[in-house]
Amino acid sequence: MNILSFYRSPIFLRIVFVLSIAIIFFIAAVTYKQINALTNSSNQVLNTYNVAVELEKMYTYINDLETAKRDYIASNDQTIKFAIKIHQKEIEKALLKVEKITKGNKTQREYLKILRSLIKHKYYIVNSILAKDYSNGILGSTELNNDFLSGKKVMYDIRKVINKMITIEESLLNKRNSIYKDNQKTTPLYIYLTLLITLVLLVLSYVKMSKDLNNIKSYNNELLVSNESSNLSEIVGNYGTWQLNLDTNKYTFSDNEYRLLGYEPKAFKANLDDFMKHIHPDDYEMVKEVTLKMIYQEVLPSFTYRIYKTNGELRHFRASGRVVTKSEERILIGTTTDVTEVIIANQEIEERNRILESNNKELQAFNYVASHDLQEPLRKIETFISRLIDKDLDNLSESGQQYLSRINAAAGRMRILIDDLLQFSRTTRAEQVFMKTDLNELLENAKQEQAQLIEEKKAIINNETLPELEVVPFQIQQLFSNLINNSIKYSKENIPPVINISITEVDTESDEKINSITNTKFYKIIFSDNGIGFEQEYADKIFTLFTRLHNKDEYAGTGIGLAICKKIIENHKGYIFANSEIDRGSTFTIYLPKEI
CATH class of the missing domain: 1.20.5 (Single alpha-helices involved in coiled-coils or other helix-helix interfaces)
Known part of the structure; x- marks a missing residue:
């Protein structure tokens, strides 16, 4: 086995790993005893330093407060009051932080009491200035000068107290630095302990890396499946995706984005110019304007345009997108959907x-x-x-x-x-002019239309005050007239008809009849009478044209009146329901929307 083969073999990694463990263990044994002392002294030095820094920050905030006060006197700008409140909050935060980190120092706590008292006095001076009006030269120059110089002494006293506190911290810093240096002499033991911990972490990391490698392989397999699933979804859904890096102006197209244009995937480098070549001439300027707005304003509202595929086929596309931030890069992610079939279907529906x-x-x-x-x-x-x-x-x-x-x-x-x-x-024709009308006037007009019948039957009509609504006046008057006529016509023999008209304001949550219909607020108008009534099973049928529940020789009528009522209510985007019981009268409930 040569040196290169040995370096690449797993045995080399194991040997290095074992040697590292031995070295780290040796160094950790040396540094063990001093680590605690070194840590404590380091924290004390850092604490002393933080106190000095926070005190200086506090004085800076107080100085900013003084500057804002003078700016207010000079400009009488009311927005400065907001800045002053912010400065006061910053001062309080800094003061609380100093109190927290000097909790164990009795001397510093005494100075903090003095400092807080001075700061409260400073607030009082500033609030007094804010209560004055410096516009239009109301105050004289002498008073202005006094206001400018007000608080100067308290600023001096604050600076003096802060300096004393910083001096105390500097003294503590010198002592603690000396302790820290002494502890540093024994840092080999600390190093040894650190390396021992590192050894443990190294072992854990080795195990973790092995597990992560297996997880990465698993995730890569899942990602591959997900990408294939996404590609299949784009094909089935007839849409493509694209990305635009707003920092580099670089485009990325999905495979199906190319297919939508009639190309094979990756047929050309993704860019705006090649895509724009397919835009319909009549839509070119519109798409260009939206594209520029998308690039410079990071806005891409959904819009539809036409393109020509490579084979000359005309298609309709809809695009939309949103900006996301990825690793500090701004990426515009968008989709392009072929909506040709939808457009054609809508056109057919519109034609029908x-x-x-x-x-x-x-x-x-x-x-x-x-x-x-x-x-x-x-x-x-x-x-x-x-x-x-x-x-x-x-x-x-x-x-x-x-x-x-x-x-x-x-x-x-x-x-x-x-x-x-x-x-x-007349009620079914499209010419309907809505206007704000007092329904009480329409009701009175309807009573006058039925005056002869009311007088003959000695009818009694009780009604609550009705509101003003946007309605078609003659239709609502006809509605009231028909309902009154219907109640009087179907009254009991030798019993004067009594019609009660009430009104309440309801919404979908409070009324079960319309809670599944809409979320609009309505006026609920109820017409109830003491007439002969009818079987509830006919409650929907009576609103059908030419429907009659009684013989024409018994009760006159054409069966059109209630159909007209229903049509009028539909014209006003409302609803009408009937409830009745034989010999116990009928109730007609009308829902008219507050706003049409």
Whole structure:
């Protein structure tokens, strides 16, 4: 075995390791006895030095406080008060630190009491100055001079006390340095102990290095798997990652970042210029502006742009990123996602929405026009029926009169139906102007609309004061009118209807009906009556267009009124619920958002 082979062999490492143990053990035996004494004397010297340093720092802070006071007198700058408070805090911290490290020195503790008293007096002088106003020359020059010189004596006294304390520490420093030098003569024993500890650490380190090496191998395997998993995720997720070192302006692209552009991984050196060649001409300036903002302001908000792949295919990309600090280097980490399918899907949805909106407008127009056109023949029918009743009713047979009466009633119902359809069409049209309106006025207007019915039925309406809200006024008035009409229409026979209207302010946490719907704050308006009621199973069905729970001969109506109410509430991004029980009345609960 030659020398080089022996050096590389494990036997050489073992021999060196054993020799090191022997040498370290010998030196440790020599230094063992003196280590404690050397440590104690070293700490005492350091403690003495720290006291002197802290005292000087304290005086510096006090001097800064004096300077800030004079600056305030000279400039009357109110922001200096904040600096003065900071100086006072620094003085207190330094004072507490000196008290801590001189805890065992009785003489120094006495001087600290004097020093604290002087500092409190200094605070008093400074606070007196801060209480004055030096703007606009309010104070005379003599008073200004006095304020400038105030505190000079206390500064002198503080300096004097600090000097005495430093002198005491210097005396202690000389004594402790002498002890320290004596202990240094026996430092071989300390060295020996140190090397003994080093020996133990060396053994532990050797074991640790062996374990770490195995761990590193394991971590490298896991990292390899993780990298492969990340690469696979990028391929499946159709996105790539990139990094920009903001200090060196160097880019790094992941493999899939190249694939998104139609290249094989590492096809070119990662850089901005080659990437920008693929940007759609219409998006080039926008991407360039965002890129410059990203580099100089370290901001990369999410944005979408178009690119051409190497084969000429147009794709939509979305980029985003954030800055991280790694080993004092600023790295912008970003992702590039191919969102072409999402963009195309959104465009298709938007196109369908446009078609749907167009169809809705056509349906609304048809409903509105058809309802108007139906009124003309209905008007003629009603006119001829009226003439027949006025002139020829007596000439008709009894059955003919009954037929004519039924025709007249049917025409009346058709008139009501057309009016309700027109009203429903009006609530579904897009032209809705919201304005801040007093709901009390709308409620009063609704009562006036139903005044004849209220008087006939001797209805009693009790209501609390309603708020002002951003609403479509005519719709909310129609809502109130329909609900009042509905309660009076379905009242009990020979019992005056009583309608109670109450209001409370609620949020999603306090109301179980809407706690899973939204997090908006609402006004909850409740219409309750003492009418005939209905089965609760129909609570949702009654808001459907043309739904009636009673025979038309028993109760007049078209089944459109509550459907209009629901549509009005939906227009205002609110909610409406019904609760009822046969012969115990009905309750309609409305939720209108405080802000739309």
